[in-house]
Amino acid sequence: MKNCLFLIFTLYLFSCTSSTGSETKTSTTPDPKTDTAVAGGKTTGAKVMADAATIISRPQVPILCYHHIRNIQMPGRSDRGYEVTIAQFKAQMKALADSGYHTVLPDQLYQYLVYGTPLPSKPVMLTYDDTDEEQFSIAKPEMDKYGFKGVYFLMTISIGRKNYMTKEQIKQLADEGHAMVSHTWDHHRVDRYKLENTIEERGVKKVVNDWDQQLAKTKQSIEAITGKKVEDFAYPFGIWSKDGIPEIKKRGYRMAFQLSTKRDSTEPLYTIRRMIVSPEWSPEGMIRVMGSTFSRL
Numbered sequence: 001m002k003n004c005l006f007l008i009f010t011l012y013l014f015s016c017t018s019s020t021g022s023e024t025k026t027s028t029t030p031d032p033k034t035d036t037a038v039a040g041g042k043t044t045g046a047k048v049m050a051d052a053a054t055i056i057s058r059p060q061v062p063i064l065c066y067h068h069i070r071n072i073q074m075p076g077r078s079d080r081g082y083e084v085t086i087a088q089f090k091a092q093m094k095a096l097a098d099s100g101y102h103t104v105l106p107d108q109l110y111q112y113l114v115y116g117t118p119l120p121s122k123p124v125m126l127t128y129d130d131t132d133e134e135q136f137s138i139a140k141p142e143m144d145k146y147g148f149k150g151v152y153f154l155m156t157i158s159i160g161r162k163n164y165m166t167k168e169q170i171k172q173l174a175d176e177g178h179a180m181v182s183h184t185w186d187h188h189r190v191d192r193y194k195l196e197n198t199i200e201e202r203g204v205k206k207v208v209n210d211w212d213q214q215l216a217k218t219k220q221s222i223e224a225i226t227g228k229k230v231e232d233f234a235y236p237f238g239i240w241s242k243d244g245i246p247e248i249k250k251r252g253y254r255m256a257f258q259l260s261t262k263r264d265s266t267e268p269l270y271t272i273r274r275m276i277v278s279p280e281w282s283p284e285g286m287i288r289v290m291g292s293t294f295s296r297l
């Protein structure tokens, strides 16, 4: 019950609010690294990974962030910034398709940013946060109409709870080619993680390293459901911290997604920008804002 109340508190009062991430600059630019590319089972040679400056200089892919897709406003919430109506969502998907957009997945984005691999024309990424059930029952059928694929940032504590997706739904989405990736265990912000923290899980108190609990364990749980690798992460509330990036890397993540603050000049892969879709926008307005938001550095 305590967890449940906490969850309600977290979701309805805070959701994935944008906030200013720390933007400490250092002069350390990582040396270009090499990675071995394998095609058709054969090694084709070492490809050079782009450095941070090259990654930053590539045109950004517009990435949309959705939370609730529903027609009712939850009691107690003072803002509707994290909901779009079902009709709005349908119109937005149609507008993207009519305008020639193609959805891309994290693998494609990574290959593009790191190796310069071309993307389809008019790329866009559709992302869904917090494991809400309608992201399966409403978003999936709409995406199916246009051959779109989504990226689901899952908060694993809520899997199987009322109004959240079940393991079976998550597995089905993964099997159908959507990306099922991490948004922590219980939506705590990363700049407050401790190496030793007391948590309560299924009524039992225990001491955990927050980084392991929120990132490593979540990765394992989602991988156990989908049978696919989890290497991408979205910061709760969009809040990131420079100090946390090495911890995220250590736990096997290749990219991390914030909201719309400035990207870090030395860690662009761990400060990838997204934008929350506002219920105030028309579909055409949304497409215009995509252009302006993702042309900023």
Ligand SMILES: [Zn+2]
Pocket: 015, 016, 129, 130, 183, 187, 236, 237
């Ligand atoms: Zn969230």
